[in-house]
Amino acid sequence: MTDLSKSPARIAPMFDAIAGSYDRLNHLLSAGIDRRWRRNAIVSLRLTGTERLLDLCTGTADVAIAAAEARPGPVRVLGVDFAGAMLQVGLRKLLARNLDTRITLVRGDATRIPVAGQSVDAVTVAFGIRNVESPAAVCAEIHRVLAPGGRVAILEFAVPTTPVVRGAYLWYFNRVLPRIGRMISRHHAAYGYLPASVGAFASPGEFVKILRQSGFVEIDAAPQTLGIVHLYTARRL
Numbered sequence: 001m002t003d004l005s006k007s008p009a010r011i012a013p014m015f016d017a018i019a020g021s022y023d024r025l026n027h028l029l030s031a032g033i034d035r036r037w038r039r040n041a042i043v044s045l046r047l048t049g050t051e052r053l054l055d056l057c058t059g060t061a062d063v064a065i066a067a068a069e070a071r072p073g074p075v076r077v078l079g080v081d082f083a084g085a086m087l088q089v090g091l092r093k094l095l096a097r098n099l100d101t102r103i104t105l106v107r108g109d110a111t112r113i114p115v116a117g118q119s120v121d122a123v124t125v126a127f128g129i130r131n132v133e134s135p136a137a138v139c140a141e142i143h144r145v146l147a148p149g150g151r152v153a154i155l156e157f158a159v160p161t162t163p164v165v166r167g168a169y170l171w172y173f174n175r176v177l178p179r180i181g182r183m184i185s186r187h188h189a190a191y192g193y194l195p196a197s198v199g200a201f202a203s204p205g206e207f208v209k210i211l212r213q214s215g216f217v218e219i220d221a222a223p224q225t226l227g228i229v230h231l232y233t234a235r236r237l
């Protein structure tokens, strides 16, 4: 059986181990659609060019970069992740794009975000919330760091509910994706963990409830690409 424990001592080294092949596999396994999902998340924040944006579970900084390159984009971006090797890959990408003055990457835990209360205007989390021990604790942390009126955009996989799409999705996620992932990353556990962790994560309805209980308003869950991913958006009062 796949180990679904989310302890930082297990999750951070797993991402460190696949950091070198993470971007390539992401784009390959999603046929490049992941770029559109990240863009949609940025657009949903309705940025005006003045915001301080926090990208939580930033990994190799793809969302942070997409935000900084958006027009209008945030004035400053802080990316936080606890996997140092993922951040190293991200830093190389920032330097190659001359974005290292606008984006700062910091090693830290999403359950104890290393910034002061009400100090950011927008928060993004792409494919990270599924990996934390307590999604509710992270949502409460996001609420703490957001300034009043601030927006959050969270991307996460979901198991589609339409029978035909669900069947195709489960076949791809359980049979095809782990094989390709293992072949390219040479990491046995990580690409078995991916489908198992998606299956075990909250349904869109359950996650909306967590956001509501964390104090957010104007909550929306927008299915992306036949419902295989959901874009959750909300605002802090």
Ligand SMILES: C[S@@+](CC[C@H](N)C(=O)[O-])C[C@H]1O[C@@H](n2cnc3c(N)ncnc32)[C@H](O)[C@@H]1O
Pocket (backbone or CB within 6 Å): 008, 011, 012, 015, 026, 056, 057, 058, 059, 060, 061, 062, 063, 080, 081, 082, 083, 086, 108, 109, 110, 111, 125, 126, 127, 128, 131, 132, 133
């Ligand atoms: C699937 S990757 C997503 C990376 C990036 N957001 C993207 O869209 O490609 C998940 C990331 O979340 C990070 N992560 C998971 N739990 C975390 C936590 N509690 N604190 C900080 N980072 C965490 C992992 O280290 C990993 O880099």
